[in-house]
Amino acid sequence: MTKVSMTVNGKTVSGEVEGRTLLVNFLRDDLHLTGTHVGCDTSQCGACVVHVNGEAVKACTMFAAEADGAEVATIEGMANSDGSLNTIQQAFQDYHGLQCGFCTPGMVMSAAALLKENPKPSEAEVRDYLEGNICRCTGYHNIVRAIMAASGQDVPAVAAE
């Protein structure tokens, strides 16, 4: 067991982990931050995406020990300081970019990383960036719309009537 400490959503946390403990398990099991999900074991679904030192990272592909000393952000830390949904979260609700909600934390974290590096992505760039995030419910259409809208670009309103 080794001791790790890191900043998660602005708070300093620490814990004892085995060498094989994944960051996602440390977040879920030790810190009880269960918003970050596990949807696969081959690093392909993106349900586990968090930010480590500002970069989108699949928390299932990183050992907790590797995040020692890092700044980690998870879905639980994304809302505005008054608790209201941030722009991306609000767009996901407004454009119905989620159904069961299981892929959603990873989608929101990926979208945030995309918009940070590319504030006005084209539709093709959004689709391309989401290569590592699988959603089985929404068929992506409304997720793409939500991200375009969150970037301040025009998208038709939600339902035809």
Place this chain on the structure above:
Amino acid sequence: MPKDHGIGASTKRREDLRFLTGVGNYTDDINIHGQAYVYFLRSDVAHATINGIDTSAAETMPGVVRIFTGKDFEGVGGLPCGWQVTDKHGQPMKEPAHPVIAQGKIRHVGEIVAAVVADSLDMARDAAEAIVLDLAELPAVVDMKAAVQPGATKVHDDLDDNLCYDWGFVEENKAATDKAFEEAAHVTTLELINNRLVANPMEPRVAVGDYSKANDESTLYTTSQNPHVIRLLMGAFVLGIPEHKLRVVAPDVGGGFGTKIFHYAEEAFCTFAARQLRRAVKWTSSRSEAFMSDAHGRDHVTKIELALDADNNFTAVRTETYANMGAYLSTFAPSVPTWLHGTLMAGNYKTPLVYVNVKAVFTNTVPVDAYRGAGRPEATFQLERVIDKAARELGVDPIKLRRQNFITTFPYATPVAVEYDTGDYHATMDKMEELMDLPGFEARRKASEAKGKLRGLGINCFIEACGIAPSNLVGQLGARAGLYESATVRVNATGSISVMTGSHSHGQGHETAFPQVIAEMLGIPEDMIDIVHGDTANTPMGMGTYGSRSIAVGGSAMVRATEKIINKAKKIASHLLEASEGDIELKDGQFTVAGTDKSIAWGDVTLAAYVPHNYPLEDLEPGLEETAFYDPSNFTYPAGAYACEVELDPETGHVSIEKFVSADDFGNVINPMIVEGQVHGGIAQGIGQALLENCSYDENGQLLSASYMDYAMPRADIIPNLDSYIVDHSCQTPCTHNPLGVKGCGEAGAIGSPPTVINAIVDALQSGGHKVDHIDMPATPGRVWAAMQG
């Protein structure tokens, strides 16, 4: 002006707030103090005799609590099958035992051979590696047609052969159908495969079993679409726990698509082990485990024939299908290729004669059961593919051929035992044509050709039977369950409402859409109404969510219960207003006496119900809470017309979908935003089936596609662009037999889209001079390219 609340409004989903902030409560988020973890040792061979399992070394490993094998389950019931199909000779299907843990024999890769319970999951996994299996491997049967040959290896030694049933429907129509084929002016024949799929909800299955000695009660937390069904099946048939001592909770569930309907071994195991060990036991499926333990979907091999007269009227349809059951019968498996498939073989057409033959076959593969659409996608795919082929053979326009044969008068009794209550297939076809801009197609094709690409147009119609289902009818057809739904509407003293529904949301948005209905009926704000679901301890017995039944059956139960509430509330109001009951009207949350200005607010009436000081206690009980069970009198029949355009690269065989339009008739719509989302999701799964997804086995029964490395899931880039993709539901013929006039929308996209895509690919190939009649799904670049080479 779009509505901003009540029925027809695109109310934003309230459940999103917790999902978007990471505070949803999924089963894997549940941890019980002191829980142990189970790791299932699963077979990596498809077929073997178990000569021995040596757990002695594993038992001494750190943290191991106990190791269970098939022996521990000898006195325990097997997993039950919920539907008995009767074959064409009147004999019941073959129904082999389905053990929780393999007993003496292994019958598919992924079958549980032993279960290690330990203090941590890592410890359990480590110990499982120390278990020594002594297996005698047997030849595996994988191919369905080979499996039913005389002398084939048997999956179940105690059965005569691998044929579960040979079903003929409608058997009395067979001779007339055969005769129609003899007399036909033209017959089109097509052999095709409906590829095996894995549902892949993003949340893998999880089960947490708990036991309370204090009241001898077991609790199972599970990723289920229907907790009451699990309680009944597991309690009554597997573990012998009466309902009042068994609670099943399905909290937030991360997608289901059918595969979370069924009662699985892992649920029974965790509940059983928790009772034995007096300690909670948790299992979380990995994605790799999910591929080999979640029930698979589809997997039909079909020959379909369509007979036409000299005027191109359809005169008969005849099919022969082999349907894979896998190694055991999953909960509803036998119903999928029969009653959910054969009954839809008339499609949208007035074909007078239909005969469907289905041979259900056991193989050494994972059990196959319902997956989004369940039987209806298979029916639609065959029928719409063969119609498309017929149009090409006859040189007629595929839209015209379909229109000419449409059913146009309703109600319409099909030759396959169902009665369509209402519909307007020309209207959805008109809508599709308008939105698709068909006159512009030739120009778009030329533009594609100028880039060296081929462009194809695919047309498709579909009908489905939803709102599952009339209990007395399905009982006659072999169902061992009723298919009603329930709702309790509990009005609180200050007028807020809790609705306990037996229906279940795993993404559909019940918590938002159901209150819209009650808000409309009572004229109160939606946020005064909350939906409670997913826990057998606080909801009435209900059958859960699948078969696009939530709003059509669950919503109807809620309407009936609310009607009872309104009746009683009017009685209370009439007392308080000193008016006769017949004069009381409810509007905008106010009870008024007709023709007067006397009124009383909703909240004052509800308060009187619970503080009954001025109250007709001699005639009326206090309180305001009503329950209704709604059993539909018929299925609902959503239908639609779909079209897409594909661009095909002849150099590589790569296909991209350039334009997609769906024109659906769902009857009345409660929340258009949610409905469109359901269609988007269904279409993405259908596009996945058509272009990418394939669950494949080798001839030894090895599962070749057991992770996202080799099972291709649709991703954002395969879906048509925002400006080339329209899902429309403006054609609405309300269902005639449920109180909301709704039909259900959950499965339509997955049913309508696969043939649309394949029809378009064949059209593209033909436009390039390739005489290709059919291409099996998934139409991967390799397959398309090979087809082009002849």
